[in-house]
Amino acid sequence: MSDPSPGLNSEQLGAYFALMEVSSLLQYAVDEHLRADGDLSYVQFQILARLVDSPEGRLRMTDLADGVVYSRSGLTYQAGLLEKRGLVTRAPSPDDERSVMVTVTDTGRALIAHVLPGHVERVRQLLFDPMKGRDLATLSSVLGRVRTHMRATPPRSAKPRAGRNRAE
Amino acid sequence: MSDPSPGLNSEQLGAYFALMEVSSLLQYAVDEHLRADGDLSYVQFQILARLVDSPEGRLRMTDLADGVVYSRSGLTYQAGLLEKRGLVTRAPSPDDERSVMVTVTDTGRALIAHVLPGHVERVRQLLFDPMKGRDLATLSSVLGRVRTHMRATPPRSAKPRAGRNRAE
DNA sequence: ATTTGGTCGTTCGAATTCTAAGCAAGTAAA
DNA sequence: TTTACTTGCTTAGAATTCGAACGACCAAAT
Numbered sequence: 001m002s003d004p005s006p007g008l009n010s011e012q013l014g015a016y017f018a019l020m021e022v023s024s025l026l027q028y029a030v031d032e033h034l035r036a037d038g039d040l041s042y043v044q045f046q047i048l049a050r051l052v053d054s055p056e057g058r059l060r061m062t063d064l065a066d067g068v069v070y071s072r073s074g075l076t077y078q079a080g081l082l083e084k085r086g087l088v089t090r091a092p093s094p095d096d097e098r099s100v101m102v103t104v105t106d107t108g109r110a111l112i113a114h115v116l117p118g119h120v121e122r123v124r125q126l127l128f129d130p131m132k133g134r135d136l137a138t139l140s141s142v143l144g145r146v147r148t149h150m151r152a153t154p155p156r157s158a159k160p161r162a163g164r165n166r167a168e
Numbered sequence: 169m170s171d172p173s174p175g176l177n178s179e180q181l182g183a184y185f186a187l188m189e190v191s192s193l194l195q196y197a198v199d200e201h202l203r204a205d206g207d208l209s210y211v212q213f214q215i216l217a218r219l220v221d222s223p224e225g226r227l228r229m230t231d232l233a234d235g236v237v238y239s240r241s242g243l244t245y246q247a248g249l250l251e252k253r254g255l256v257t258r259a260p261s262p263d264d265e266r267s268v269m270v271t272v273t274d275t276g277r278a279l280i281a282h283v284l285p286g287h288v289e290r291v292r293q294l295l296f297d298p299m300k301g302r303d304l305a306t307l308s309s310v311l312g313r314v315r316t317h318m319r320a321t322p323p324r325s326a327k328p329r330a331g332r333n334r335a336e
Numbered sequence: 337a338t339t340t341g342g343t344c345g346t347t348c349g350a351a352t353t354c355t356a357a358g359c360a361a362g363t364a365a366a
Numbered sequence: 367t368t369t370a371c372t373t374g375c376t377t378a379g380a381a382t383t384c385g386a387a388c389g390a391c392c393a394a395a396t
Contacts, residue, residue, distance in 0.1 A: 007288035008291065008296070011305070011308050014308055015308040016291050016295060018308065018312050020191055020194070026188070027188070061375060069193060069196060071353070071355080072375065072376085073354070073355080073375085073378095077352075077376095097362080098360065099361095099374060120176050120181075123176065123184050126318055129317065135310045136180060138302075138310070139183050140179050140180075140183040141303075142299060142306070143190050144182065146186075150190065150197070238383090240345065240384095241345085241346070241348090241383080242383055242384065245346095245383080264392075266345070267343095267344060268346095
């Protein structure tokens with residue numbers, strides 16, 4: 001691996017590695033804080049945050065799993081834990097008996113409100129402090145575009161997500 | 169400290185979420201490919217890639233774990249799997265009887281060489297295709313700076329005995 | 337030489353995660 | 367309706383992960 005690969009130049013490789021490394025380190029850091037401050041794992045925080053962010057404070061299991069990039073069974077497990085703690089409730093959807101709507105409780109909202117300032121502060125210190133000038137604007141723009149691109153590109157043998165290729 | 173504001177503006181929040189989401193999606197995609205093409209998990213690929221990249225093709229367990237952002241016990245487990253498959257060997261260091269040097273075998277090198285083109289191709293398609301102009305340069309610069317910043321800031325109270333990578 | 341303190345890697349148990357299989361409910365076509 | 371297929375979620379079991387405890391080793395004092 002001493003010579004540049006046919007696909008990526010060294011700057012691209014460096015950016016790729018840096019991206020994965022930064023996200024890992026960041027996740028470790030915020031996970032630690034969330035556990036100490038609210039006894040929440042990063043995944044649990046993500047789930048609750050998405051629910052709080054949603055218009056009605058509730059989402060279907062599948063949409064939640066897709067949003068968090070998580071397996072459905074994994075979400076079932078975590079939703080069970082959160083429900084046991086009274087942070088969310090689960091109830092079958094009126095529209096579709098198959099669906100399960102997950103709803104944040106007031107306790108859940110309060111917990112997120114409690115941990116959010118510290119969470120955000122860590123992110124700021126670790127991620128945004130070393131940025132300057134137009135760094136943020138560019139990063140935001142590029143990553144937003146990449147995200148859209150990835151969400152639109154089904155990874156070949158992709159998960160049966162919202163995507164659909166069964167046209168045969 | 170700086171400002172008493174809640175922490176992050178909406179652009180910062182968006183960039184943060186996009187970063188975590190992009191890295192998750194990217195890891196999912198490349199993990200899928202690595203398993204199909206070389207029966208490797210992403211972590212295993214990272215371990216082997218770091219070894220191949222190292223000058224002597226071997227590293228200490230601890231340095232490997234720190235580099236990959238992984239727990240030591242987790243690395244012990246994965247190193248065992250890789251050793252069982254003949255992709256690496258483990259031997260106590262001559263310098264320090266406590267250390268274990270992990271070394272890539274020729275088989276390991278061959279496997280990485282086999283999966284690398286496809287791996288890199290996926291990364292290019294997903295991550296770099298939607299970029300243009302100075303996007304890459306900025307991303308590379310910013311993430312590199314952030315990484316250095318994070319590595320310098322002890323993420324955990326005193327867990328992984330950081331501060332060894334000074335002259336690198 | 338012994339003590340003290342720190343580092344290295346593994347083992348252990350518990351928690352988390354995934355895939356595959358399964359069931360229930362919706363949809364489409366006959 | 368019946369049939370077949372699809373979707374939504376859960377269950378089951380295996381695999382992976384982490385943190386804490388452990389034993390071995392090193393280095394610096396004593």
